[in-house]
Amino acid sequence: MKTIAVVIASLIAFSGNGHAADIIAPVKEIMEATKSNWADNDSDWTDIFDAGRLDHLYSRDFVAKYQAAAQFPAIDDDGISPFDYDVIVNGQDACPLEDLTMVAAPPVNGVAEVTVRFRKSACSDAPDAKDYTTVHFLVVEEGGKPVIDDIVTENFETQARDSLKTTMALIAKGQ
Numbered sequence: 217m218k219t220i221a222v223v224i225a226s227l228i229a230f231s232g233n234g235h236a237a238d239i240i241a242p243v244k245e246i247m248e249a250t251k252s253n254w255a256d257n258d259s260d261w262t263d264i265f266d267a268g269r270l271d272h273l274y275s276r277d278f279v280a281k282y283q284a285a286a287q288f289p290a291i292d293d294d295g296i297s298p299f300d301y302d303v304i305v306n307g308q309d310a311c312p313l314e315d316l317t318m319v320a321a322p323p324v325n326g327v328a329e330v331t332v333r334f335r336k337s338a339c340s341d342a343p344d345a346k347d348y349t350t351v352h353f354l355v356v357e358e359g360g361k362p363v364i365d366d367i368v369t370e371n372f373e374t375q376a377r378d379s380l381k382t383t384m385a386l387i388a389k390g391q
């Protein structure tokens with residue numbers, strides 16, 4: 217119980233206004249959009265990097281790296297995104313997301329890690345269909361509010377953690 221109190225106190229201290237849930241707020245907005253994108257419905261695709269979201273959900277450093285990478289769109293007819301895959305599900309295909317959870321860790325050096333887990337392939341017959349995908353959102357405070365500073369996925373093949381900011385920097389360099 218003491219550990220829970222320490223986590224809550226740390227989150228409250230980070231958020232600056234007494235609401236631990238604020239740390240998760242930008243991540244929750246991205247995950248709601250991602251969940252909707254992969255749902256079995258006819259809704260339009262939601263761009264998690266549209267101008268409005270870039271303006272209020274991401275850090276200045278993240279936005280700068282995204283804008284530099286966006287100069288090199290992945291698909292010529294799209295002309296917008298530097299990615300040819302969904303950076304959250306870490307692929308081009310997914311099923312409706314299932315069993316989604318979000319947990320915020322106490323901030324360390326001004327960075328809170330929000331870990332999101334979900335099953336992205338539950339509708340598939342593949343051997344790994346029931347496996348969980350884990351995404352780590354690194355959240356910092358800018359201008360008195362929490363914003364996403366990086367999105368880190370786990371590489372299944374290498375077991376390494378892949379930073380989206382690093383990927384964007386490579387794209388901007390033409391790599």
